[in-house]
Amino acid sequence: MKFEPITIKDIAKALGFSTSTVSRALRGGYEISEETKRIVLEYAEKINYHPNPIALSLKERRTYSIGVVVSEIANNFFSQVINGIESIAYDAGYHVIITQSHELHKQEKLNVEHLASRSVDGLLISLASETNDVSYLKSLNQKGLPIVFFDRTTDEIDTHKVIANNFQGAFDATEYLIKNGKTKIAHLTNSPHLSITRQRLDGYKAALTKNGLVVNEQYIKYCEQGGQDYNEILAAVRELLTSENPPEAIFIASDKLTTGCLKALRTFSRKVVDGLSIAGFTNSNLVELFEFSLTTVRQPAFEMGQIATKLLIQLIESKRPLSEIDFETRTLQTELILKNQEIMA
Amino acid sequence: MKFEPITIKDIAKALGFSTSTVSRALRGGYEISEETKRIVLEYAEKINYHPNPIALSLKERRTYSIGVVVSEIANNFFSQVINGIESIAYDAGYHVIITQSHELHKQEKLNVEHLASRSVDGLLISLASETNDVSYLKSLNQKGLPIVFFDRTTDEIDTHKVIANNFQGAFDATEYLIKNGKTKIAHLTNSPHLSITRQRLDGYKAALTKNGLVVNEQYIKYCEQGGQDYNEILAAVRELLTSENPPEAIFIASDKLTTGCLKALRTFSRKVVDGLSIAGFTNSNLVELFEFSLTTVRQPAFEMGQIATKLLIQLIESKRPLSEIDFETRTLQTELILKNQEIMA
């Protein structure tokens, strides 16, 4: 029982023109008399005509929509990125279709293939924790689907990428902990095949090394599921804090892990937790309300979404085939937000 | 530079059949020889054929997608609802298109009209704070677009609705504050034209009245923008706490207002805030990390999304016109989660 929308044919019939005349009047409108044009436009306005975008898509082989794949919209980082994406896309006349992978490779692939089959004009994606096979993306990309990666990227596909300066962000946070007197600094991080994991790990290690500390592999804990399963985080934190040589600080590589770690800390006695310093990547806007004061690395999420979208639209609207484009990786600076009572040494 | 997907025509040409034969082989498949069917299916499988959903949509006048409008995906309540929606929709073969109104009426209308023109098969919507004119929705609904409201509904459109028991949730929270010895209880709430605002306000008032307390209109503060603008919340909280007769407790009607209020409280001295009790609606999963301990009313958000989606799909797939359907309003129970150190009297 769907309603019958008004079509160009209805207008043509009502006005005694052919459909093509109406079509021409409605769009560009050169090679058409001002008079006819006026009549058609007025009538279209009056009966509230809107072209059927599905028919347009079929004809033009494009949809003016872009697909987005993130792991979780509930994650403030991603919701901020999405706001950035929307801010650009809508102004450029594109619609945004948001999907979630929930950190699962299978779900991610399903989403991407659905989006591609629905003929989105391009794709913005941050890979799931679980993903280490991007061949399906590569093949879509080679077939001509424009893709821009943000946040979690891959080296295997040559296209535009927008990331935070993960190395520097991690470096700064770690060095900050060191400057505040910590020498035993653990690192709680995401799945090892994510780009952000490697970059942040490198920053962490570099800060230790530069400050004459040794990297202790026992202190590095990976969460394969990116913290989707809280127990994974709890286990990691427990291993750290109950070891013979527990760390004095933890540097955490992502949003969900950071809040998950704080939750885990609540299961320990004050004695264990007191004196422990936490620094972590997070874009949560509720950090200031937390009981546990921590230092955070904040990514310019909104801006990241904006830039990725601009780059994608540029690709979509470019006349040149993807293979001829010089791709770039934009790196945005992170911001270190200090725990209230401490200072940057 | 878009890639050329495989069409039914390619298969027909390759196999020497007509397109209609191929089409028949691919779907239903009665009135076609087993042999031909096998050949076609095998070939289609081999070259990885997928029907073009756009063409299908044009033909069938439906898209197997449902549109969702919420105020903010960053809000945990809404992201949980969306997860519930997806869990049902995907299994039923529908795709979900998420949009945000950011509490703005104009944006909401734009989104809805975009979704409708893109021919979503149905709409799930929670109204923006700013919205009090739903005539555009009514007209779409009358033209045959199935709509299911959740959370923030309207009386002006007769269709399925799924809401929490807002009255009871508010009643319970308020009574809990009373049982813990508070008599001066303020209410911080959303825009007055939202359904949830009225329902929660009624619950609040009923609890006061039942317990022999009088309703003090000075204690009721509305935030027209639903807390999108933090200053709005700050101003309201300030008015309450700096009045001659400040409240001993505040019952807060929504997620964003609850966290916003907690932020506002941090601008006051300990003396002012100490002893103040807060109870509020929120589905944030970070409450347990907050410094300020509060009692929360939690809505079954995931379930709400699931039920709303089931009802919507039922409407979409029903053969009867919308006008002949008996609509229902499902009310789900909320959960009162007590602040740690207190008990339910």
Next chain:
DNA sequence: TTGAAAGCGCTAACAA
């Protein structure tokens, strides 16, 4: 059992 042709709504090449 299969094919030819029309049609979903629109645009554009070609004619008039």
Next chain:
DNA sequence: TTGTTAGCGCTTTCAA
């Protein structure tokens, strides 16, 4: 300047 026609990919009468 306007109309006719074909075609985007698919399904579905109607003929064969």
